[in-house]
Every structure is written in C-alpha cells, then in structure tokens.
Amino acid sequence: MSPSIPRPTVPTVLPPEYGPPLTAAQAARMMKAAEDVANAEGWPMVIAIVDSSGSLLMLHRHDQAQRASVDVAIAKATTAVNFRRETRVFQELVAGGGLGLRLLGMPHMTPLEGGMPILLEGKVVGAIGVSGMHSTQDEYVAKHGLAAIGALQA
Amino acid sequence: MSPSIPRPTVPTVLPPEYGPPLTAAQAARMMKAAEDVANAEGWPMVIAIVDSSGSLLMLHRHDQAQRASVDVAIAKATTAVNFRRETRVFQELVAGGGLGLRLLGMPHMTPLEGGMPILLEGKVVGAIGVSGMHSTQDEYVAKHGLAAIGALQA
Amino acid sequence: MSPSIPRPTVPTVLPPEYGPPLTAAQAARMMKAAEDVANAEGWPMVIAIVDSSGSLLMLHRHDQAQRASVDVAIAKATTAVNFRRETRVFQELVAGGGLGLRLLGMPHMTPLEGGMPILLEGKVVGAIGVSGMHSTQDEYVAKHGLAAIGALQA
Amino acid sequence: MSPSIPRPTVPTVLPPEYGPPLTAAQAARMMKAAEDVANAEGWPMVIAIVDSSGSLLMLHRHDQAQRASVDVAIAKATTAVNFRRETRVFQELVAGGGLGLRLLGMPHMTPLEGGMPILLEGKVVGAIGVSGMHSTQDEYVAKHGLAAIGALQA
Numbered sequence: 001m002s003p004s005i006p007r008p009t010v011p012t013v014l015p016p017e018y019g020p021p022l023t024a025a026q027a028a029r030m031m032k033a034a035e036d037v038a039n040a041e042g043w044p045m046v047i048a049i050v051d052s053s054g055s056l057l058m059l060h061r062h063d064q065a066q067r068a069s070v071d072v073a074i075a076k077a078t079t080a081v082n083f084r085r086e087t088r089v090f091q092e093l094v095a096g097g098g099l100g101l102r103l104l105g106m107p108h109m110t111p112l113e114g115g116m117p118i119l120l121e122g123k124v125v126g127a128i129g130v131s132g133m134h135s136t137q138d139e140y141v142a143k144h145g146l147a148a149i150g151a152l153q154a
Numbered sequence: 155m156s157p158s159i160p161r162p163t164v165p166t167v168l169p170p171e172y173g174p175p176l177t178a179a180q181a182a183r184m185m186k187a188a189e190d191v192a193n194a195e196g197w198p199m200v201i202a203i204v205d206s207s208g209s210l211l212m213l214h215r216h217d218q219a220q221r222a223s224v225d226v227a228i229a230k231a232t233t234a235v236n237f238r239r240e241t242r243v244f245q246e247l248v249a250g251g252g253l254g255l256r257l258l259g260m261p262h263m264t265p266l267e268g269g270m271p272i273l274l275e276g277k278v279v280g281a282i283g284v285s286g287m288h289s290t291q292d293e294y295v296a297k298h299g300l301a302a303i304g305a306l307q308a
Numbered sequence: 309m310s311p312s313i314p315r316p317t318v319p320t321v322l323p324p325e326y327g328p329p330l331t332a333a334q335a336a337r338m339m340k341a342a343e344d345v346a347n348a349e350g351w352p353m354v355i356a357i358v359d360s361s362g363s364l365l366m367l368h369r370h371d372q373a374q375r376a377s378v379d380v381a382i383a384k385a386t387t388a389v390n391f392r393r394e395t396r397v398f399q400e401l402v403a404g405g406g407l408g409l410r411l412l413g414m415p416h417m418t419p420l421e422g423g424m425p426i427l428l429e430g431k432v433v434g435a436i437g438v439s440g441m442h443s444t445q446d447e448y449v450a451k452h453g454l455a456a457i458g459a460l461q462a
Numbered sequence: 463m464s465p466s467i468p469r470p471t472v473p474t475v476l477p478p479e480y481g482p483p484l485t486a487a488q489a490a491r492m493m494k495a496a497e498d499v500a501n502a503e504g505w506p507m508v509i510a511i512v513d514s515s516g517s518l519l520m521l522h523r524h525d526q527a528q529r530a531s532v533d534v535a536i537a538k539a540t541t542a543v544n545f546r547r548e549t550r551v552f553q554e555l556v557a558g559g560g561l562g563l564r565l566l567g568m569p570h571m572t573p574l575e576g577g578m579p580i581l582l583e584g585k586v587v588g589a590i591g592v593s594g595m596h597s598t599q600d601e602y603v604a605k606h607g608l609a610a611i612g613a614l615q616a
C-alpha cells in the first residue's frame with residue numbers, strides 16, 4: 001500500500017458468498033408459490049429463476065403476459081445473482097440522481113425492482129426475477145417465491 | 155409473368171399457417187409429459203416451449219443438465235416455430251452436404267434434431283425444443299410433449 | 309412413455325456432474341504450468357481459465373499472441389465447461405462430415421481443439437482454453453495446466 | 463474555413479497519443495501490486511488489464527468476487543483506453559446531470575470509477591479496470607497497479 005495513494009474511507013461491505021446451485025425441485029416450489037399469488041391476483045406475469053451460476057433454471061410465462069417480460073424477468077434474475085443484490089437497490093440509487101445515474105451505464109445491470117437473490121444458509125444459491133405488472137407487484141410475487149423455500153429475509 | 159424470365163419448376167409447398175398461441179396450460183401439460191419420460195429414463199435435460207410468436211413460454215432445466223443446453227433447447231424451439239419445420243429436417247439437409255451446407259449460414263437456424271413445431275387443427279401454435287442427451291433422445295422426449303396435447307403427427 | 313413413440317436405441321451416456329468452482333489459487337497453478345511450457349517452446353499464446361459457472365477466472369495473453377486468440381481461448385474454455393467435453397471431440401465430429409456437420413450450427417459451441425474441462429474428484433470444476441498456435445500445440449499446453457493440479461485424465 | 467460558419471469557441475484539448483502496447487511482463491507487475499493491496503484489504507475483486515489496442519492482456523478474478531465484475535472490470539479498462547481518460551471523469555459528467563446525461567447513450571462507454579489509462583512517457587500504452595468493491599476502492603486498487611510500473615500520474 002503506497003503511502004502516496006490516499007486510502008478511501010468508505011467502509012468495507014462484503015456481499016454474501018456464492019453457494020451451491022438451487023435445485024430444480026426448489027425452483028419448482030418457488031415457482032408454484034409465485035404463480036399461486038399471481039393467479040390469485042389475476043396478474044399475467046413472467047417468472048424466471050436462475051441458479052448460482054447465473055444460468056436459467058426455470059421460466060414460466062402466463063397467457064397474455066407482455067412478451068417483453070421474458071427478457072426483463074431473466075435480466076432481473078441475472079442482475080440479482082451476478083451482483084448479489086436486490087434489483088430494487090439499484091433502482092433506488094438511480095432514482096436518487098447524481099452519482100447514482102452512473103449505474104445506467106453498468107453493463108448487464110437491470111435496475112428494476114423485482115429481482116431478488118435467493119439466500120440459503122447465508123449463501124447466494126440463485127435468484128428470482130418477475131416482470132409483467134407494476135414493479136412493486138413484481139417484487140411482491142418474487143417474495144412469495146422466496147418464502148416458499150424459507151429464503152425470505154426478515 | 156414475363157415470358158423472358160424462366161419460371162422455376164420446383165413444386166409449390168406452403169408450410170402450415172400460424173395459429174393462435176399455445177396456452178400456458180397446454181405448455182404445462184406438455185412439460186409434465188416430457189419431464190416424466192426424461193425422469194423415467196434418468197436423462198438430465200432442458201425442455202423449452204415457445205408459442206406461435208416465437209417467445210419463450212416455459213423452460214425447465216434439470217439438475218446436472220449441461221448448461222449449454224439452455225441456449226440449445228431455446229434455439230431448437232425457436233427454429234422449429236420460426237421455420238415451421240422439425241429441426242431434424244435441417245439436420246438431414248446439412249448432413250447431405252452439397253447445397254445443404256448453405257443452411258449453416260442461415261441466421262437463427264439451429265439444425266439439430268429435437269425441435270418440433272406444435273400443430274393444432276393444422277396450425278402452428280408453438281414449438282418444443284429439447285436438449286441434454288443424444289439428439290434422438292431429445293426428439294423422443296419432445297414427441298411425448300406433443301402427444302400430451304394430441305399434437306403428435308402420425 | 310407412449311408405446312406409439314419408438315424409443316431410440318442409442319445407449320445413455322451421462323457426462324460428469326458439475327462440482328464447486330475452481331479456486332483462484334488452483335487457476336494460478338494451472339496458469340503457471342501452462343505458461344512455463346509455452347514460454348519454453350517460444351509460443352505466444354492466450355490462456356483462459358473459467359470456473360464451473362462458466363465465468364472467466366483468469367486470462368493471460370502473451371506479447372505478440374494473435375489478438376483474435378483472446379476470444380478463441382475464452383470460447384474454447386466456455387465450450388468445454390458448458391458441454392462438459394473436450395473441444396477436440398466436437399472438432400472430430402465436424403471433420404467426419406455427414407451428421408457431424410450439424411454441430412457447426414450449435415449455438416455457442418466452438419469445435420476447435422484446445423479446450424478441456426477440469427475434473428476434480430470426477431466433477432467438472434471449470435475448464436481451460438488455449439489459443440495462439442496450431443491446435444495440437446494449444447491442447448498440449450492446456451494439458452500441462454490440467455496436470456499441475458492433478459486433473460489430467462489418463 | 464468559411465466565414466459563414468461560426469467557429470466553436472471551446473479550447474482545443476488533444477488527448478495523449480497511443481503508444482506501443484503494454485507488455486505481458488508489465489501487466490504482471492501491475493497485477494501483482496493491485497492484487498497485493500486487494501488481498502491486504504480482504505477485498506474480492508476482478509482486475510483487468512488491456513493493452514493500447516484495447517485487447518485483453520490479463521484478467522484475474524478472486525474467489526467470491528461478484529460474477530458481474532468480470533464484464534464491469536473489462537468495460538472500465540476498455541473505456542479508459544478507448545477514450546484515453548479515467549472513467550471517473552465520465553462518472554462525474556453523468557452525475558452532474560444536464561448535458562452530461564447524454565454520455566449514458568455513448569456506445570461502449572462505462573462511466574464508473576475504477577478504470578484508468580496507463581501512460582508511459584506520455585503515451586497511452588493500455589489501461590487497468592477494477593471492479594468488485596465500492597468504486598473508490600476499485601480505483602484505489604487500480605492506482606497501485608499504475609504505481610508498480612511508474613505510471614501513476616501526480
């Protein structure tokens with residue numbers, strides 16, 4: 001560490017580690033719970049689930065869900081797992097303006113509420129992304145998916 | 155028709171027309187039948203179903219399916235619906251060499267057995283693409299998906 | 309399994325399963341061994357190592373290595389891990405003509421010798437891809453990388 | 463110069479010229495210094511170094527670095543060398559709003575602190591991009607890379 005290079009004063013915040021991949025059985029339980037709430041509400045949606053490698057594990061598109069939501073749901077899920085953060089965090093930073101606006105230039109980062117990493121035993125095992133309705137409704141559905149496998153954070 | 159322009163002599167063959175999109179309920183029945191046979195065989199696979207617009211409707215990846223099969227299954231399904239033909243047809247044309255080789259330069263065309271259009275009442279309503287095992291096994295699984303909704307052609 | 313759908317007769321061949329990701333320390337040992345042999349031969353090369361998620365872990369390009377080899381080395385490595393096979397296998401199938409030619413239409417598959425999956429305890433933990441010289445020289449260098457962590461198959 | 467066309471009044475600022483490419487040996491020295499400080503801090507990162515042609519020369523990803531940082535580190539480095547400027551400059555222009563926002567529409571430009579051109583004898587010989595922690599920490603690590611070859615600007 002060169003004394004001539006001023007050390008930044010921001011605190012070090014380490015994100016959760018990556019864990020083993022979500023299983024297909026876990027994804028199916030998440031998907032059912034998420035679809036149940038979407039169907040109960042009458043919301044046509046696309047729900048995508050990726051594993052800890054960022055690879056697509058399961059995707060369901062409902063009748064009359066907007067077609068663009070296929071890519072959006074996958075993008076929310078991959079953003080959540082590759083950055084190990086809820087996509088809502090990025091949305092809020094962008095909405096705050098100023099420095100947050102730079103995030104719009106981040107490659108492969110979709111700053112739209114509705115993508116959530118899946119944490120089991122403190123490790124990122126995958127992510128869920130939901131698209132099709134208002135983003136707060138998207139996240140509401142995503143949370144039901146997390147709850148179905150005990151992965152909803154307090 | 156100008157008499158100075160020689161008319162091609164190949165017979166006119168019109169492919170089936172596009173119909174309304176496959177429903178999510180139909181896709182779920184196809185997916186279950188395809189997964190049942192894959193599971194009975196112990197084959198880890200990726201099964202993708204698209205509707206008549208070519209948009210992804212449902213995708214399931216099994217534990218330990220090779221990761222590349224996500225893109226391959228989607229590519230087989232979209233090839234089958236966008237060209238309204240089984241992907242095996244293109245595979246055979248390529249294998250035949252000569253003029254068939256030009257198909258390798260066709261954009262967004264994947265000449266690998268295992269993609270099949272879904273025809274209901276004579277119209278293309280979607281397609282199924284399967285990847286993960288030998289391509290004859292992929293197609294075998296795809297056919298069970300078609301059979302589940304009465305779309306297996308004789 | 310519908311009795312009206314003929315079952316394929318090819319034997320079921322399951323590839324090795326995916327395991328945990330290769331570590332940065334293992335990648336460094338592989339890289340050093342691969343570079344040592346390349347330097348001893350005087351071969352300017354690009355050596356890429358990906359982990360079991362398919363994500364780039366380490367890449368070194370030598371002075372005067374051809375620039376295109378950056379993409380080629382990464383493509384060989386990702387093909388090897390995503391298909392869990394040596395890229396030479398695909399090269400030979402393509403070279404055999406006939407049905408093998410269809411592989412040229414496989415998305416994200418680079419059929420060029422020099423990409424090898426990394427197996428530890430029977431599981432795929434990553435892959436190495438080498439480019440820059442004749443493909444047999446590329447694979448020769450890749451094998452030295454595997455040997456450095458005891459992953460060279462008999 | 464037509465007198466009917468008003469001449470812009472902004473001062474002419476020519477960026478530094480491109481020089482010969484950074485060598486692999488220089489990149490290795492930079493990488494070691496950057497990794498040493500990252501390891502001392504306990505920061506999992508991705509460090510990418512490109513040469514004056516913009517082509518990737520060296521990339522190291524640490525265990526548990528966020529996967530998205532592979533693309534982000536490369537993007538920061540290529541932005542720094544292709545625009546011959548520190549990426550922090552673009553970040554500040556975007557943060558300032560107004561005209562600066564147009565930069566978000568610039569192709570292949572990533573306005574995120576942590577990408578720095580490498581200048582030797584006044585010429586751009588490459589760039590380093592760091593990602594994985596707070597952007598001020600990313601740049602702090604990048605500066606240690608520059609210092610290792612005497613390229614840190616006063």
